Amino acid sequence: MNTVEFAIKMEHDGEKYYRGLAEENKDNSLNAVFLLLADDEKDHAALLKKELDKVNYELGDNEALANTDNVFKNKGDFKKRFKEIPKQLDAYRMALQMEKDSIELYEKLFEESTEAQIKKLFGYLVKQEENHYNIFANLITLVERPEEWVEDAEFGIREEY
Incomplete structure (x- = not known):
């Protein structure tokens, strides 16, 4: 298995994981967030497959982060809602680690690439x-410190603690 094939498998694994989280959250706003992420991972796998098959493709803008902001705007009582979610905190931490691993892999592959298109x-x-x-x-952060975010419970850049 070459590095692009490995990356495709990793993206498919991420899609499956996020679809599972979407199912676990089908009764709240996080469902939409996890479905967006699953779709992103599916799109990443498709891009990588096109690269593997040497098919032309274009890299477009991705609005996932902006769309997640919209999911959390005007959604009622966040304090109550997110007190019910902390049992899933481990799943979110695992997803965070998966994303970190993906970043590290793609940074490594970027550095090792000599072809301009694959580097891009x-x-x-x-x-x-x-x-x-x-x-x-x-x-x-939202789940761990809901009281600090209740006033403006949307995703975005937050100051470090």
Whole structure:
């Protein structure tokens, strides 16, 4: 298995994981977030498959992070809602680690690449996975410290503690 095939498998594994989390959250706003992430991972696998098959493709903008912001706007009583979710905190931490591993792999592949097109693809995937990482980092903070986020419970850049 070459590195691109490995990356395709990793993206499929991520899609499966996020679809499982979406199912676990089908009764709340997080369902939409996990479905967006699953679709992103599916799209990443498709891009990698096109690269593997030497088929032309374009790298487009991804709105997943902006769309997750919208999911959490005006959604009622966050304090109550997120007190029910902490049992899933381990799943979010696992997803965060998966995204970190993806970033590290794509950074390594980016550095090792000599072909301009594949280097561009891996650079693009690094940015995509960084967006996913930020979603989970913010979600973990939201679950761990809901009182601090209730006033403005949307995802975005947060100050470090």
